Amino acid sequence: MPLTEKGKKIMKEMKDKYGAKKGESVFYASARAGKIKGVEGKSRATKNKKPSKRSR
16 A cells, blocks of 8 residues: 555664564554554545456
8 A cells, every 4th residue: 555644754763673574564563553543545445346256
């Protein structure tokens, strides 16, 4: 998902503090846990999505 401006700022701060790889890991773990909110933007919904044959 795309990051909001708030998310980009927090991501940069975490990468500076923890390093590139660990900072990104900590950022997404915190976002999933609900510790930081409003960091991921809405993804676009696809139009005219057809149901797969397996789901019938």
